[in-house]
Amino acid sequence: MKLHDKVAVITGAASGMGKAIAVLYAKEGAKVVVSDVTLEGAGATVADITAIGGTATAVEADITKEGDVYRLIKAALNTYGTLDILVNNAGIMDNFSPVGDVTDELWDRVFAVNVTGTMRTIRQAMPIFLGKRTGIIINIASVGGLYGSRAGAAYTASKHAVIGLTKNTGFQYADKGIRCNAIAPGGVNTNIGSSFKEPNQGGMDKAMAGAAFNPRNGEPEDIARVALFLASDDSAFVNGTVITADAGWTAY
Numbered sequence: 001m002k003l004h005d006k007v008a009v010i011t012g013a014a015s016g017m018g019k020a021i022a023v024l025y026a027k028e029g030a031k032v033v034v035s036d037v038t039l040e041g042a043g044a045t046v047a048d049i050t051a052i053g054g055t056a057t058a059v060e061a062d063i064t065k066e067g068d069v070y071r072l073i074k075a076a077l078n079t080y081g082t083l084d085i086l087v088n089n090a091g092i093m094d095n096f097s098p099v100g101d102v103t104d105e106l107w108d109r110v111f112a113v114n115v116t117g118t119m120r121t122i123r124q125a126m127p128i129f130l131g132k133r134t135g136i137i138i139n140i141a142s143v144g145g146l147y148g149s150r151a152g153a154a155y156t157a158s159k160h161a162v163i164g165l166t167k168n169t170g171f172q173y174a175d176k177g178i179r180c181n182a183i184a185p186g187g188v189n190t191n192i193g194s195s196f197k198e199p200n201q202g203g204m205d206k207a208m209a210g211a212a213f214n215p216r217n218g219e220p221e222d223i224a225r226v227a228l229f230l231a232s233d234d235s236a237f238v239n240g241t242v243i244t245a246d247a248g249w250t251a252y
Contacts, residue, residue: 001029002232007080009033009072011063011121012090014041016190017140019048020220021087021227026054028228030085033076035061037090063090063117073124082132085231086125088118088162089140093192094152096203107154114158119165122180129178137180138230139166140223141242143250146184149207152200159184163242170240179239181230186246187217215247 008025012018014036022032026049034049034056036042042058049056059075061068076083092113094106122137129135144150145159162182169180226245229235244250 004029006030006084008085010087011035017220017223018089020224024224031080032056035059064112069120083128085136087138094154097152097200098203099153110154115161133177135178139182141182141184182242184244186249213252214249
């Protein structure tokens with residue numbers, strides 16, 4: 001098993017890509033700390049993992065709250081004694097609003113989850129990784145972080161920021177045995193659309209203009225397999241970069 005006895009924390013793991021990553025990691029031998037904003041959601045993923053003989057524990061955590069982030073990383077230490085892998089999957093969409101229509105409330109909320117929450121989990125995990133001189137960080141970005149209009153202004157800017165954070169972290173800590181990479185998924189069949197309401201019609205029309213060129217949508221398991229590669233020794237020479245997983249959508 002590629003992750004035998006490794007300890008992984010995965011945020012936003014109640015559903016979608018986070019859940020698929022948690023389940024696959026458990027199948028590959030990892031002990032998984034499943035985090036989400038509701039204990040019920042995280043617990044459902046843990047139940048699925050234990051049903052297949054895996055090891056996992058659920059932690060309710062809102063990554064926009066620093067105290068929750070502290071408790072989350074502490075839970076890994078208290079439960080399994082260490083931390084080896086951090087997957088920052090939790091994220092929300094905006095309303096496809098172009099910058100002229102963005103409210104401060106929407107902007108701050110999207111950045112709080114997608115960027116600040118990601119930074120805080122990395123910051124909290126870093127002393128553990130530095131002490132061990134080894135650690136793996138995987139950030140779930142988006143093709144929206146590579147191109148100008150796959151979503152609204154807030155989401156697009158936030159995912160560009162996640163990619164910048166990934167590259168900076170990967171380089172800054174490369175000589176400390178720590179790797180930080182990102183995955184940029186294209187269209188994936190998840191419930192992230194439930195994180196926004198009343199989309200800006202003009203902005204959505206612009207953002208979806210290239211959707212006709214999308215060869216197909218992926219499944220959460222497609223992204224989980226990329227996350228497994230990045231978490232394993234198979235990717236030992238991969239650091240500070242972004243793997244695009246979109247069936248070739250952005251190649252046109």
